[in-house]
Amino acid sequence: MTRVDFLISYAGPDRPWAEWAAQQLERNKFTVELDVWDWATGDNFVLRMSDALARCDRVLALLSKDYFDRERFTTDEWTVVLAERPDKRGRRLIPLRVAEVEPPSILRAVLYRDLFGVPELEARQRLLAAVTGPSRPAGDVPFPGSAVNNAPTPPTGGARVPGSLPAVWNVRRRNPAFTGREAELAGLRQRLCSGDRALVQALHGIGGVGKTELVVEYAHLFANEYDLVWWIDAERPELIGEQLAALAVAADWLTPGASATPAATESVMRRFHGMPGWLLIYDNAPSADAVGALIPDGTGHVVITSRSRQTSKVAAAPIEVDVLTRPASVQLVLDVRPELSATDVDRLAAAVEDLPLALTQAAGLLAETGMTVDEYLQELTVDPAAVLSEGPTGHYPGPLAAAVAAAMRHLAGQDEAAAQLLRLIAVLAPEAVPLRWLIGTPEGTLPRPLATVASRTLALRRTLGRIAALGLARVDSDVIQMHRLTQAIVARTTSSAETESSDRLLVEASPGYTGEPALWPKWADLLPHLLVRMPVTASSALRDLAASALYYLVLRGDYRTAKQWGHLWHEQLRQQLGPDDLAVLEIAAQLANAHALLGEYQEARRLNEDTLTRRRRILGDDDPVTLRSADSLGSNLSLLGDHEQARRRQEDALARSRRVLGDDDAETLSSANNLARSLYELGEYEQAHSLYEDTLTRRRRVLGICQDR
Template sequence: MPAAVESVFVSYAGPDRAWAEWAAWHLREVGHAVELDVWDWRIGDNFIERMNDAMRRATTVVALFSNNYFDPARWTREEWTSVVARRERIVPVTIEPLTASDIPDILTAVIRKDLHSLDEQAAITALLEAVNGPTGPRTAPSFPGTPAPVHAAPAGGAQGQRPRLPSGAGLPRVWNVRDRNPHFTGREALISRIREGLLGGRQAVVQALHGLGGIGKTQIALEYAHRFASQYDTVWWIDAAQADQILVRYTELAARLGIAKPEAGAEHNARTLLEHLHTQDRWLIILDNADDPHDFEGLIPTGPGHVLITSRNPGWNDRVHSLNLGVFARSDSLAYLSARMPGITPDQAGGLADDLGDLPLALAQAVGVITSGMTLDRYRHLLTEKTAKLMANGGPPGYPAPLAAAVDIATNRLAGDHPDASDLLRLGAFLGPEPIPTAWLEAVRDRLSTIAVDPDDIMWPQTALQPLARYGLARVDHETFQIHRLTQAILRDRSGQADTVRSEDDVATILTTVDPGDPDTPAAWPRWAAYTTHLAARKDTATSRPELRQALVRAARYLIKSGQERTARDLISALHESWTGVLGEDHPHTLDSAHYLGHVISYFGQYGEARRMHEDTLERRRRTLGEDHPDTLDSAHSLA
């Protein structure tokens, strides 16, 4: 027990979590009350409130100085500036070499303790001296090169196994992981969840990451392996796409561990490995791109080590603890683009990220093409006009294929194995990129020309949606499915003229069958929100489809009534321009669009233009519809 018990808050950057766990463990071991976010804060807590409360309670803030720590985009900046502003005690310990220019001027005068380049005993002594004063530890920790004994977990959710000194242990003795991606960005909360799941002590020493193709599953697993390499003795990466090769891959690991018998065969050696791992700790097996869970029956290692699985198939949900990955948060997309293309403006980065749907693979491809000599404007234009051709180029390191090739491979497999699911995927490509309610399909199942639905199949469309999820081509839940906008664009580009026309016909059938309700009624607005995104995606083809034009006019009314004036202006302006050119200025639907455009531009202070448009619309409606037509009277009311 130290002479004076401190209430310690450990302040660190996300990539340095292994250091934070190590420091928190040893400070608790000697009796300090330590608060560490990943051990003590619950999912759903307000991060800012918890941080402020912890800073108020702390008598000492141990700050793990690193280059990551001083990244201006991280919350650590708020943490150390708050401590300095309140003149409270901050104990800086450096975990990697830093120069004076790396540290903010206000902190350069604060005495720091270096932990980097020390062995673990010396690092523990340095840490405790920094917090306690010159007192050493009471018990001798184990040498990093030997397995550490398991201690009871400290209160507050810390792991049961003593964390190792990150710099002291280095890479594991057995390691076959490829080089780290130097451009890995974001995903801090996700990597934290993976770490917590693997340390959770339930069945979930196995974690599965699943999601769409190009979402970055392999890159996240790679970053986790490197970030926490020091906490393992063995890290073994297995390309699990070919399930029949798993026994061979296990035999290779058994040979590296010195437990294989060459004459015994792959199956015997794989079983020997699994039995060996069951008795060992500090190992991590990564099964990358594992498809069908049934192929891995009896082949997932058990014991006190960890298994990390990446897969497109959400079927792993039923067997192990799983995380369903989404696209980048917009902030991560902006950070990635800004780091890779230093001259890009925030508006340019935001526009490109929006065009690419924040898909990590697509962002990496875009950077590869743009930085090799193409202007950003040219790239965005081609992305609209020639999506499939553009996405076939610029395959980035670390990904097995460019996005277009990955989509082609998955869709070809899907067409061969599940033709009905392939038809549904093609139809979904002509709807919008937002979630598509499965109830819409159920309502028109007997009127679709692109899909032959068995009238006796009571499980359709669920039976057709499951393969889309398994092949990583769509996100599927109990009420909706969603296809990424770039996957949709590639599929549309790959469709012939006849298939395109038939798909457009079916989409029109779906969208005219849906009735979201009265656009003036707030209770109907959630239904209109989903409906409008899919209508707007078809606004260009709606010009030739009368059944969609009136629905788009009603959608514009919903946007205005629900206070979305900017979105309404963008939609109705595009419709008015298109319909004026094709249908003529006196067509009833053109006049409908002019009527609502006059309304919406007045919200932006364009009163003169709004009055001119209402006058013109009223004159045309009087002439074409008559003085007493309800639309004519509506225009007179708007002008008044």
Template structure:
């Protein structure tokens, strides 16, 4: 649809420019008297030099409230430093604050602080406006006179915009009970001021910014565009200006943004900004390279990763595995093994306003990444991508089934996906991505795991053929995802095809074949073919005992599955004997909190319930629920399954009132995470119905959880 705007100003502020890597020269002149705020007769005329307020300023309510709370808390002169990435609207936030609270001040003065040598001239202009100086004087005199005047007063606000370093400002900060705001692209203001980090806009506020400026844009379109622009205020304002000026549809703009990112970000410059986002980022990148070539090399590496936090040790790993003779990375050769120099280069990237550097990570906004990538020669970019792919393949966070490795997997996952593993020729990268699917499945993120597995399976099948080992392994993980999501209609044809190919190519005893066979047993169990499920589980268990030994984690998983099929086949007492043995071995081999041990414990509870030992079944169910809650979190599907199991045991023990509350919570969370038609969600609904009908006596203990 066509869009039109209310005007050219942007919600990140129209009067003053974005201050990180977007700067102007000159200082706003004092406002004409007619434009100044009204003042009581017993107060002096206001002295201020702010540019007009942006009528379309959007969002930032919590940040403005926080600034007000801090500055109005009383005491000596309050200094608040607003810092953040380029384009997030620090200057605009300070301007909006000053306008909102102008009635509380007799003096509001804006000082461009990027060039510390120009502060004195601006203090002289303030002194003249205050009447304490007759003409431009030496900066030392101006500093003394202005500070002396402000020291004895409290209704004043000084704003130092785009300051570089605390030491540049320290001599200019007055004493007294007035207020000071600092905007800066750097974060090292803790010793001089309280700091407020400004991030990208929350999605709702980004949508508000767009809808304020474009009268005919829908909320859905605004949300899609905000997603594409990464909720960066300057980019949003620039897009709104372009759409309003040229009447392009949002759909077409989004397409151009994907295909010609840098070009379109050079268009639609909002009024009040000296540079477009593309031009400003390019200038800042050039300046960074001139000051610190190694810092620019770090930025280039991060530009080819995901727009998510990049651990600095990952940067080091990639650099060490890449050929540092590659010209674009060559400056890193001298510093990569020197921690102090390396950290200086990383810090310089953050100080440039092109990235956020914190807690051992570097984050570059996706639009800045695109602009930086566009500056690199295509042949060099292709070579750099290949080096990064190879390096990522060597990064091994560890066994994805081990919860201790999950923080590392969480950090590397977006960067693996950014390397486009579906189309890579790097075998190690494909292996690492398959492990990442297992991590997602073990963590309970079945839907993203299914999407990733399906994407890889389809791409690799087309690229390498259906019998390729990577294709078959992707199919194996896709089967797992379908099983967890309860999508048995999609699972059955895939599992039959995959298992046939694995048997023919890999043989019956291959680990991949055995995993797929275990999933086939699940299908038969869900269809009520308990005897066939038991036959398959027994066969897999015997093979794993022979190949791996009784205490191998895979063998223990097979034993856990066998417990279920034995109980389903009508032999719960025999299943109990097996369950108790498996649980003891799992605790000894894996530890009490390992996910596989928790699965064995959960199944032990079910079998205890099936044989009528309700007291012990309830105790075990409560224990495994508490452990899963602590280890996996309250939203993990396994935690929710344990929750439902605990509810069943509570019902069997007659604890209906607390059971109902817990069942309602479990059903609500399962419906959200797995969907209303998932077998586990339906099971929770059944339990709720049983409780609501106050059905007494022993009810079905339900199906236990199978593992691969």
């Protein structure tokens, strides 16, 4: 029987500590047995544990709350070793705390050391001191009164101490009430580390089952194993570019304010090739296939969460996330309401079908209101019509909808402003809503009493706290976000007046000028909500905002998304409002821009000619908006090779612009620049040079930069 120096004894959630400790010991020439490294799938766990205890010299016990759970095998490990008589080297059990925990009374007389809450170098020194035993100093002990610099040298190489985060990281805080899922976490880790190039792991399951919470827990649990971890909200794949650009800025791959162009995305993807130690998380994707083009080709790890299990185009291993086991469900509730009886909690878990989101909301409602389980179960039957019966994955669980309805009734009785806020954002996208949108809004934007509450910071924070306490939304320091299931249920109770308030809120949240890259992150916040509301609403202000959003997409280089949404909005609004509506014409103009920039010049020309004809008839030949259309059509003609006709149109547009707007107006200078380009294409180089030079001089004087529309 081959002996080993140490067996690592630990609870499943503490696996990162176990792997870190094992690696430190092996680097110091000790032999180690660790189940996840040395025991194969299919081995008899009990026999392997028995053999390991028999042939190890010492057992390194990593103490935490989970370690002393009586249902775990760790109980057998430490009690067996503790019962043995000490040999001449001393006791075989070496206890090390990896979390704040009070050991059982039988262990309180045993000396232990703490590895948590200290820098990695100190944790490593404590670990090695614990296994090698005390020793006398080899050199002089420093005089306590001297100013000796005892700063430790930084660690070199290897995984960081568990609990430490990588420099590039944007994962939200872990859920302190997270429980269970140990098998899923261990399985996910094993599959990701199964080879040199792990398959993409695609977690799927119904909404509210806890896919996101599982991945958040995994990211925090194994954060020390990665140099980069980035979380991407992937519900709308066309909006991922902004988040990849933010990653590139955080990693110092791109400068702040860099555009989220397709070229920038490709550059980020190339960065991952051959680069180890990274984890990308695509959360709530429509399917794994929907983000397939954004999966880097490298040796890092990719995790996708989705309701869909579709992975036909991506080499992804589909993993179904089911509801919690009953013991985990019970523990989840008892963490919030420890005074409840096991029988009552079991009834509650059965009523909500062990769905994590439903359990969290139910526990929050019980804690907030003090209602009994019987009262809560009665509430589940009050409004069966509130059950959301249709969803992307079939039928949503009825108890979840009833729990949300009960929580909303309680919230409305406690704080009507809080209920108004939830009903207002329920008709928006299931994305984060910046709290800055609520603060300082003009009179009439928000309904009362929400408008009054939003005007006072303390009152708003109290309202947000009541929402968070009931589990109806996630509230961070600067955003509020509802879960899509909760949102779908609450939206059914939103009044038409509150829906109009939602639209007004989006209009007031407009960042304004689209040509300023510094404002683009604010446009990125706004866009998902606008995509949901357009063209559902009849608000003219929101239609104008939609046209500006299309221009933002064009400016940032996302021409295909601009084309997709521009076409949809143009067709639907054209049918609703008619082809001469000014907002319809502006959307058509931006759609033409997208076509032109995609090289679809004939379609761009068709749209621009129609838009120009209608604007001339409605607004007149000299209106600045009409002049912009004329200039755009001229540029189209030039791109199609009809430089002579382009020249005639651009000369007319420039003459009118100079007369109406003045020689130094930005629109006039843009027209002059476009005419100079056509003159150059016609071979009239001297005229082109003269016009270019005059335009540049004026732009430098007026704008300070050379700017083209």
